Amino acid sequence: MKINVVKNILDANDQMAAENKFFFEKRHIVAVNIMASPGAGKTSLILRTIEGLGEPIAVIEGDIASTFDAEKVGEKQVPVVQINTGGACHLDASMIKTSLKKLSIDKARYLFIENVGNLVCPAEFVLGEKVRVLVASVPEGDDKPFKYPGMFSTVQAVVLNKMDVLPYIDFNVARFMEGVRAVNQEAPVFQVSCRTKEGLQDWIDWLKKIKS
Amino acid sequence: MHELTLTQNIIDIAVHEAQDRRITGINLVIGELSSVVEESIRFCFDVISKDTPAEGARLSVTKVPAVIRCACCSCTFGMDMEGLCPQCGKRGGEVAAGREFYMESIEVED
Numbered sequence: 410m411k412i413n414v415v416k417n418i419l420d421a422n423d424q425m426a427a428e429n430k431f432f433f434e435k436r437h438i439v440a441v442n443i444m445a446s447p448g449a450g451k452t453s454l455i456l457r458t459i460e461g462l463g464e465p466i467a468v469i470e471g472d473i474a475s476t477f478d479a480e481k482v483g484e485k486q487v488p489v490v491q492i493n494t495g496g497a498c499h500l501d502a503s504m505i506k507t508s509l510k511k512l513s514i515d516k517a518r519y520l521f522i523e524n525v526g527n528l529v530c531p532a533e534f535v536l537g538e539k540v541r542v543l544v545a546s547v548p549e550g551d552d553k554p555f556k557y558p559g560m561f562s563t564v565q566a567v568v569l570n571k572m573d574v575l576p577y578i579d580f581n582v583a584r585f586m587e588g589v590r591a592v593n594q595e596a597p598v599f600q601v602s603c604r605t606k607e608g609l610q611d612w613i614d615w616l617k618k619i620k621s
Numbered sequence: 622m623h624e625l626t627l628t629q630n631i632i633d634i635a636v637h638e639a640q641d642r643r644i645t646g647i648n649l650v651i652g653e654l655s656s657v658v659e660e661s662i663r664f665c666f667d668v669i670s671k672d673t674p675a676e677g678a679r680l681s682v683t684k685v686p687a688v689i690r691c692a693c694c695s696c697t698f699g700m701d702m703e704g705l706c707p708q709c710g711k712r713g714g715e716v717a718a719g720r721e722f723y724m725e726s727i728e729v730e731d
Contacts, residue, residue, distance in 0.1 A: 410731045414638050414724045418630050418649075498623055529656045530623055533722070555703060558687070559654040562716040590713035591704020594692045 422534055425502035429537025432509065433520065438467075439620050440520045442536050444560065445544035446553075447526030450570040452478045453603035454544055454612075455521050459485045461613045467517035469508050471500040471525045478523065488513045499530035502537055519616070528553070532560040540565040540619055547571040547580045554588025562592040565619075566599065568612060573602040624661035631666070631724065632675050639729045644675040646728035652721035653687040653700070679728075687719030 417423060433440045445451045452470075459466050459482070467488040470478040479491035490512045492504050505522065514520060522538065524531040543564040545553055548571060554561045561567070567589055575582075582600070589598055597615060601608035635647050651657050659682050670676045688697050691706040691714045700719075704712045 411726050411728050412638055413726045414634065415726075416634055416638075417723045418627055418634065419722065420634070421630060533656060558700060558716075559656055559720070562654065562720070587704065587712055592689065592714070592716055594713055594715055 419533060422502050425506055426535040426537040429502055429505050429509070430539075431537075433537060433539070436515060438514065438517055438520050439540070439616070440522060440536070440538040441616070442522050442524060442531075442538035442541045443544060444524045444528070444531045444541065444564070445526060445546075446528050446549060449526070449544045449546040449549065450603050451523045451526070451544050452481060454568060454570065454601075455482060455523060456485060457603050457606065457609055458521065458613065458616070459487055461609055462519065462616060464518040464617075465516050466519045466521060467512055467514045469500075469505065469512065469520065469522045471504070471523055473497070473525060488517065494525055498525055498527050499534050500524050500536060501534045505536045518620070528557040528560045532557075532563050542566045542568060544568045544570055545585070547574050547578055551581045551585040552588065554585060554591065558592045561589055564593065564596055566596050566612075566615060567593075568599045568601055570601055570603055572600050572607060573605045624658060625665050625669070627657060627722075628662050628665035628669060631662070632670055632673055634724055635675050635678070635727050636673060638724075638727055639674055642674065642729040644678045644727055644729055646679045646681060647675065648681045648683070648725045648727065650683045650685060650721045650723050650725050652685040652719040654716060654719035655722040657722050659684075683725070685718055685721050688717040689714040690717040 443451050468482045470491045473494050473496055476491045479489045482489045490508045492508050541564045599612040635644050666680055687700040690697050693711040694709040696708040697717055698707055
């Protein structure tokens with residue numbers, strides 16, 4: 410006998426993400442899921458955003474191991490909690506829910522969730538965020554949108570970091586943009602350098618805009 | 622990617638839907654962009670379905686190719702075009718299909 414099911418395999422995660430989303434919305438917190446490959450500059454972007462946004466921020470740091478990132482963020486005097494996934498390649502909604510118990514978040518207007526460095530798995534697991542942001546970087550190459558269309562198609566914004574090294578690397582910005590637009594028409598692409606701070610103001614302005 | 626977790630979810634959903642009946646088949650739909658590896662699911666399934674009502678069930682997978690819808694003329698085309706619309710020649714679009722990952726149905730013993 411056949412039974413129709415039609416149920417998302419990640420249904421349990423989706424439901425918990427919906428609970429997290431409700432939690433954030435009730436407190437008027439903009440939750441931002443930051444995804445990227447390892448070393449693209451997720452933590453650097455969060456640090457620069459803390460400096461430039463001028464709003465109370467809390468941070469959840471996701472890594473397989475270590476507390477380096479949480480320590481760097483903690484130096485900025487913002488509430489931070491580190492999740493060590495112990496090998497898992499992505500954060501899921503349940504990890505976020507648990508970590509919220511350890512984070513003093515009530516005064517925060519923005520929550521930045523730094524996902525595990527990986528361009529594959531985090532695309533599938535929603536966390537309850539308002540927006541999903543992908544950080545790409547010049548040294549990774551301009552072909553990344555073509556190689557990871559799944560990830561690029563799910564985000565509301567792309568930050569292209571390390572623009573300061575563009576003169577030294579064969580990276581074609583137009584080619585990169587073609588790859589993004591092939592699967593994502595709407596997402597703004599912010600060309601920045603977290604090292605020199607160029608281009609960061611547009612990113613900050615966008616974050617302020619999505620709050621309302 | 623993390624097919625062990627996904628396969629556990631598949632078994633949990635199927636067992637819940639089967640309501641104590643023995644499961645003979647599970648029909649999945651997997652999109653090309655979903656990053657789910659069918660072979661890994663099959664491997665994990667054989668291992669972790671043991672001693673559950675889903676043990677020995679036939680796993681059937683319908684693959685859904687990625688489809689892009691042109692932002693300009695709304696026609697649809699595949700990922701091999703790198704976003705270049707074969708109709709109007711403009712580049713860019715939205716994903717119209719290929720992100721699926723769900724259980725369509727199960728088969729149980731009467």
